[in-house]
Amino acid sequence: MTGLVIKKNADLFTIESGDKIFELKPKGTLKKNGIFVGDKVEFSNTIDKLLERKNILIRPPLANLDKIFIVLSPLPKPDFLLVDKMILCCFVKGIEPVLVINKTDLIDEEFVKNVQKTYKKVLKIIKTSAHKNDVEALTKQIKGICAFAGQSAVGKSSLINALFGDKKEIVGDLSKKIERGKQTTRLVSLYKFGKGYIADTAGFSSLELGMLVDLTPQEVGRYYPDFLPYLAECKYRSCLHKLKVDCAIIDHVEKGDIAKMRYENYLKIIDSLENFKKR
Ligand SMILES: Nc1nc2c(ncn2[C@@H]2O[C@H](COP(=O)(O)OP(=O)(O)O)[C@@H](O)[C@H]2O)c(=O)[nH]1
Ligand SMILES: [Mg+2]
Ligand SMILES: [Zn+2]
Secondary structure, eight states: OEEEEEEEETTEEEEEETTEEEEEOBOTTSOGGGOOTTOEEEESSSEEEEOOOSOEETTTTEESOOEEEEEEOSSSOOOHHHHHHHHHHHHHHTOEEEEEEOOTTTOOHHHHHHHHHHHTTTSEEEEOBTTTTBOHHHHHHOEEEEEEEOSTTSSHHHHHHHHHTTOHHHHHHHHHHHHHHTTSOOOOBEEEETEEEEEOOTTTTOOOGGGGTTOOHHHHGGGOTTTGGGGGGSSSTTOOSOSSTTOHHHHHHHHTSSOHHHHHHHHHHHHHHHHHHHO
16 A cells, blocks of 8 residues: 655654555565655555655655645744745755745735745746635645645734634644744644645744755756746856856846846855855
8 A cells, every 4th residue: 555654753653545544664675764754655554665755855754745835924023045045945956935925914015015026937926825724825836745845924923823714623733833843843743634635834934055056057057947047048048147348147146137136145045055165
């Protein structure tokens, strides 16, 4: 039989298969540390085989992520460099990023417009208010294995609470874990929601560049959907888009086709990637 790992507790794994749940240990030759929540496995009375995975994150430990909701809000003030790093990480790993503008009850139109202008060519953008229980757009987006990311206090836990609504026993467990997760646990579970699953990714608010260590600075621009239409215009194929001469990206930033902030954050990301590799 095959199933999905939805929870891991020491060497005991919770596997969902159809509408049944199994609690199993891996057979002797399989290393428990090699099996992640989100993995598909073959099993009998033990977990026998790990099936192919499409991606993996180490922190939080999750396999086969389909979508990450990157949440931001007017308060706390957004850290757009972090947002851009998360978007890059998603594209590198083959995860669909969705930008969630939360706290629309507090937001002025100007804030929303600016975010939309900067990111409309980059990823899907939806608006929510956890306070007003306005999570319809978010509900529609939940397919496959999904996780929430974003700086602390943007409303990730509140959104998850709003989604689960009256299923209080799950929510209690989930939000407790998320709070606890800040200091201690690295445990992750998947909770079924509609057509997909939601991961309670405690502490998914920062991102180490180590995750992108296999990426060369020259490759970074290729993961920028807003750069993509112009890359062929750069004179040199390995253009880092740092020098004005013969660089189409800088040209299109000046023309306003590419958001200046996206470009400036791009420069910061490739610089820190270069420094990281030198260490
Ligand atoms: N006004 C408003 N406040 C919100 C909204 N969502 C969350 N908050 C508040 O923002 C604070 C942080 O929320 P929380 O869910 O803990 O954020 P997390 O750190 O991202 O999980 C709490 O005081 C929430 O009540 C919202 O849609 N509107
Ligand atoms: Mg939280
Ligand atoms: Zn260039």
